[in-house]
Structure formats: C-alpha cells, structure tokens
Amino acid sequence: MFQQSIETSKSIAGIGRQGAIALALPGIAACAAVAGVAYGLRTLPGVHDFSPMIIAIALGMLVRNTIGVPAALTAGIGFSMRRLLRLAIILLGLQLTFGQVAETGVRGVAVILAAVAATFLFTLAVGRLMGADRRLTRLIAAGTSICGASAVAAANSVVDAHDEDVAYAVACVTVFGSVAMFAYPLLQGVLGLAPRDYGLWAGSSIHEIAQVVAATFAVGREAGDFGTVAKLTRVMTLAPVVFAMAAFLPAPGEAGSERPRAPLPWFVLGFIALVAVNSVVGLPDALKAETGVVSTFLLTMALAAMGLETSFVRLRAKGLKPALTGALASLFIASLSLILISLT
Known part of the structure; x- marks a missing residue:
C-alpha cells in the first residue's frame, strides 16, 4: 500500500488542484472519522489518560488489518500523513513560549537538554549494538527523548x-x-523528592504530555504545575532535534547503504515562528485553546492515517530488538534525569 500511495500521489500531480482535492476527500474524511471515534473512546473509564493520537493509530491498525482499506482512500490517507501532520506541528508552536523555558530555570533547562541529547544518542547506540532497524531506532529515539507519539510522527518527516x-x-x-x-x-x-524536583524528573523523562500530567498531579498541584512546564520546555527541543536529524544523519538504504540526507524540514521553521509570535505578542488564551484543539485533532488524524497503512504481519516481522531498545532508552532517561536532579 505504501507503493500504491506513491503512485497515486504521482497521478494527482497531473489532474489539477481541484481534482486532487476531490480525490483526497474520501481518505481525509476516513481519517477524521477514526480520529473522532478515538476522542469518543477517551470518555470511557481507564482510557482518559491515553492521548487520542495513540488511540487513533490503534484504531487505524485495527481497521486496516480486519476489514481492510479501499484504494479510493489512499490519496487522502497520504495527504493526512504528510500535509496535515506538518500543519499540526506548525500550530503546536502557539502552545509554547520562550517564557515557559525561563520558568523552568537554568537548572531545569540544563537537566532537560542533557537528558534529551544523551537519551537520543544512547538509543541510537543501543539500537546499532542490537542490530535493530536504523530507521525504527531513530523514531524510538525521538519519541523517547522528546515527546512520544507526536515526536515520532515529526521525526518520520x-x-x-x-x-x-x-x-x-x-x-x-x-x-x-x-x-x-x-x-x-x-x-x-x-x-521523597521535593515537589518541584519530582515535577522536573517526570517532565524531563516521561514520554507523553498526558502521562506527565497524570503522574505529577497525582502527587500534588505544585509538582503538577512544574512538571507540565518542564515537559513543555522539553517539547521545544523538537524543532532543533528534527533539524539535526535531517542535517547530520544520512538516511539508511534498504540494503545498508547510505542514501543522501533528507531535505531540511522547513515546516519546523513555522513551528519556531509561531512560538516567537506567541512569546512576543501574547495571544489570547481563547485563541491558543482553540488552536490547541485543532493541532491535536490534526495530529490525531495523521496518526490515524499511519494506522490505516500499517500491516500487523509486517509489524511482527520487526521482532523484539526495537522493543528492548525502547525499554533500555526509557530506563536510561529516567535514571539519568534523576541523577542529574540529585547532583544539582
């Protein structure tokens, strides 16, 4: 289906913009429907702590591997995976400000930067040592070191x-x-960590924002507030890490050869620009809340699209080496963050 997506994308180029939009609409609608169901399932007991993105990719995989996905949806699924994903990441910039970094403090920023950089490099090293697929290892490295599913999706660009x-x-x-x-x-x-130290530990090492919120507010309001700010500061590293991946990591070929480096993800500049605008202008809270809802829904649609193109058969073929790499990376970032907080 991946090859089919490429061929469909090439055919779209020759039929005009209006025709391309009409061709993509059914797939886009399907991704939106899966995303809507994911939001609905979050209202169920025990599911609320999971982000809609995670539920959406699971639903998409379920649909793909049970009833299948019609070829008519291919164009819209590809559009959602790429164009909508990039738009969502750009809009995510309106949820962050440089002032939030300042609130974390020099110590907090230093812990976060050290944890992100060290975990990313550690994951790459462990993946190579185990012989895990290099592309998959890089996605796990981004998701573990930065911000979970959204970082995985952004890194895949x-x-x-x-x-x-x-x-x-x-x-x-x-x-x-x-x-x-x-x-x-x-x-x-x-x-027995102090509330702010506990919040910094959770914010600098747990993967998803929703998971950080649940883990920190379970301890107290002070830990929750500081943990959320620390996590948002960590999300700010998404842009430089994705740029660094494009600039310095050559893409591995199918047979182990090296392909040319990927083009720089210029849409990340839009993310940085909106962070700057939000920092300088001070946009209304209502506007930021609305764009946050839109950004999250678009990300959920993008993850739904990825699920709709995922085969369980090929997924099982990946084996346990990448999972063990992810487990070791998670233990590493948790341990390193705790050690750095204790030492400082």
Whole structure:
C-alpha cells in the first residue's frame, strides 16, 4: 500500500488542484472519522489518560488489518500523513513560549537538554549494538527523548520510515510511558523528592504530555504545575532535534547503504515562528485553546492515517530488538534525569 500511495500521489500531480482535492476527500474524511471515534473512546473509564493520537493509530491498525482499506482512500490517507501532520506541528508552536523555558530555570533547562541529547544518542547506540532497524531506532529515539507519539510522527518527516515502523515506535513510547506514569508516583513515596524536583524528573523523562500530567498531579498541584512546564520546555527541543536529524544523519538504504540526507524540514521553521509570535505578542488564551484543539485533532488524524497503512504481519516481522531498545532508552532517561536532579 505504501507503493500504491506513491503512485497515486504521482497521478494527482497531473489532474489539477481541484481534482486532487476531490480525490483526497474520501481518505481525509476516513481519517477524521477514526480520529473522532478515538476522542469518543477517551470518555470511557481507564482510557482518559491515553492521548487520542495513540488511540487513533490503534484504531487505524485495527481497521486496516480486519476489514481492510479501499484504494479510493489512499490519496487522502497520504495527504493526512504528510500535509496535515506538518500543519499540526506548525500550530503546536502557539502552545509554547520562550517564557515557559525561563520558568523552568537554568537548572531545569540544563537537566532537560542533557537528558534529551544523551537519551537520543544512547538509543541510537543501543539500537546499532542490537542490530535493530536504523530507521525504527531513530523514531524510538525521538519519541523517547522528546515527546512520544507526536515526536515520532515529526521525526518520520525526515526519517521516511515505513508506516509499520511508526506504529512500532508509537507502541514503544506508549507502553513504556504508561509504565512510568503509574510507577513514578509510587517511587516518589520512596525517594521523597521535593515537589518541584519530582515535577522536573517526570517532565524531563516521561514520554507523553498526558502521562506527565497524570503522574505529577497525582502527587500534588505544585509538582503538577512544574512538571507540565518542564515537559513543555522539553517539547521545544523538537524543532532543533528534527533539524539535526535531517542535517547530520544520512538516511539508511534498504540494503545498508547510505542514501543522501533528507531535505531540511522547513515546516519546523513555522513551528519556531509561531512560538516567537506567541512569546512576543501574547495571544489570547481563547485563541491558543482553540488552536490547541485543532493541532491535536490534526495530529490525531495523521496518526490515524499511519494506522490505516500499517500491516500487523509486517509489524511482527520487526521482532523484539526495537522493543528492548525502547525499554533500555526509557530506563536510561529516567535514571539519568534523576541523577542529574540529585547532583544539582
């Protein structure tokens, strides 16, 4: 189906913009429907702590591997995976400000930057040592070190991995992030960290924003507030990391040869520009809330599209090496962040 998406995209180029939009609408509508169902399922007990993006990719995979996906949806699915994803990441910039970085403090920023950089490099090294697929390893590295499923999706804009790789990486950060979400409050009872230190630990090491919120507010309001700010500061590293991946990591070929580096993801500049605008202008809270809803829904649609192109058969073929890589990476970022907080 991946090859089919490429061929369909080429045919779109020759039929004009209006024809291309008409061809893509059914697939876009299907992705929106899966995303809507994902939001609905979040109202169920025990599901609320999972982001709609994670639920959407799981639903998409379920549909793809049970009833199948008609060829008529291919163009819209490809559009959602690429164009809508980039628009969502740009809009995400309106949820962040440089002032939030300042609130974290020099110590907090130093811990976060060290944890992100070290975890990313550690994951690449472990993946190579284990012989795991390099594209998949890079997606796991981005998701573990930065912000879970959204980082996996953004990183794939330059990694150009198969949809099964994206689904596998999202599954890794979901499982290990969920384990951390439940384990951290229990560990806090043993460690006895100050509320802000606990918030910094969770914000600098747990994968998804929703998981950080659940793990920190379970301890208290002060820990929750600081943990959320620390996590948002960590999200700010998404842009430079994706740029660095495009600029310095050559894309591996199918047979181990190196292809030319991916083009720079210029849409990330839009993300940075909106962060700057939000920092300088101070946009109304209502506008930021509305764009936050739109950004999250578009990301959910993009992950739904990836799920709709993911085959369980190919997913199983990836084996356990990438999962073990993700587990070790999660343990590494949790341990390193705690050590850095204790030392400082």
